[in-house]
Amino acid sequence: MTRYTDNPDAVAALIEPHQVHRDVYTSQEVYRLEMKHLFANAWVFVGHESQTANKGDYFATQVGDQPVIQVRHSTGDIHVLYNRCPHKGTKIVIDRQGNTGKFFRCPYHAWSFKTDGCLLAIPLKKGYQDTRLSETENAKGMKAVGAVHNHRGFIFARLAAEGISFEDFFGDSLSSIDNMVDRSPAGRLEVVGPPLRYMHHCNWKMLVENQTDTCHPMVAHESSAGTAVKLFEELGLPEGAPKPPAMEIIAPFMSPYEFFENMGIRTWPNGHGHTGVHHSIHSDYTAIPGYFEAMVESYGEDRAKAILDENRHNTVYFPNIMVKGPIQQLRNFIPLAADKTIVESYIYRLVDAPDELTARTAMYNRMINAPTSIVGHDDLEMYERAQEGMMADGLEWVNIQRLQTEDEDFTVEAVENGTTERQMRNQFDAWRKFMLMSMEASA
Amino acid sequence: MNVSRDQIIDFIYDEARMLDEGRYDDWLALWLPDGHYWMPLDYQQTDPIYETSLMYEDMFMLKLRVERLNGARTFSQKPKSRCHHVIQRPFVDEMNGDSFVTKTFMHYVETRLDEQQLLALTARHDLALVDGALRIANKRVDILNCDAAFRNIQLLP
């Protein structure tokens, strides 16, 4: 039975200004439509250019449920191709990364393709002489995604051939990525090692919403952050003595509601937004010797201060990544099914900055975002309880009403109290827009 | 005082049993104060500091981890997880005066509610003889499929 396919009115009715229907999280049919429409019409994160630094370097990943390859072509440009041989459908690359040289070669029948996807050669080609292979779509080679954009090293793809431009989609929200990159004295980031990979049995949108959910840390993370504060007090260290690293990273999660209210939330059109407009849990990290000096050397004192005074907490790039500028982290929430999401957490090195910054970034990643993290454990528990709880038929709607105001307009940038759920409403407003963009009602 | 190979091997078995039986205070007491528990993320990773690991924890973090397991508001431990180590006889790879290195292959099972996961592990222990007792100076645990996507791993492999 299908309820939503070819039925844009039914899809639109899932979103109300103050609540969303549970089917957006639980229905596999809605998930399929998200992959077909939302993830095709939006600009979705693929990878970082440093993951494919040299010609022929490739990196295999997913855009929504679509297997794709990010590859550095012989011209130096980065292309994003579907990871599928146009012959029989075999995935061209199976390993997560590598170097393919000047061309891809399918391991099944040895059809080969240039690194921009164009067909190079087919063995025993005379077997197609009297056929009309050349008239097929398959003869053109590996298919490329609709459009690719490299913004300061971050590669995004739009699967749809036609649609919104990169600049129109992201607008001023790119300031968060810019700030993260500007924190390198060289204006450049490099990926560090493989990502943490963490499997969640919940809908991908719960993870994205949680990135700007400032009313949960002091509750859900009391067992880790609260216990850290308690243990630290028991140590009875003298004032000013160096704190255990865990205190600097984990303890701010225990900050009171007032701290999160005052930090502020900013939303941008098309579902993007961030917490930490005025300050954040990253504001009070200890200074690392030599870093400010290197920044002043590159940018001059005023500009260096302006870059480092920005302490944005979590920036959500709709639909499915989060960036932490002050610690150079990106989390990719890859939707595998209505109730299955893999989270990949990447970190980056600030080129020409002291290594101690990378050490703090790596520490943050393992303490907060690993499958072994005492903070992550309680987040996963909350998402999965919600995924199961929503099956209760007594109530079918999920509330997103905190600090909602009359006639909210998501087409304009806004800065509000840091505990508002406006960013969640903003995401669902964009969700409806990019879902319905290419959906037609059946006649 | 001399420590025999058998005493070292018994120490490794005893440690696994403490973890399985949840005797965490005894387990913490095995550690030297500047020790680190390292669980790499990457296969054959050499750097615990400047790359992401699954764990690289000092005594403060390990105490926090243990303390949290018993907290009243530790939601991911309601109900509690249980674990089980099946270990091969440890190899004692180095015996230099008061310091020793062992390598132990094991299967680790962790379970909670309807889920149970099995991890194949290699544990390296750096041990030291201090005031007549063996202590853990450092411990490294490599997960065979460290590059796989995991669900929660909540106890100590």
Ligand SMILES: [Fe+2]
């Ligand atoms: Fe959280």
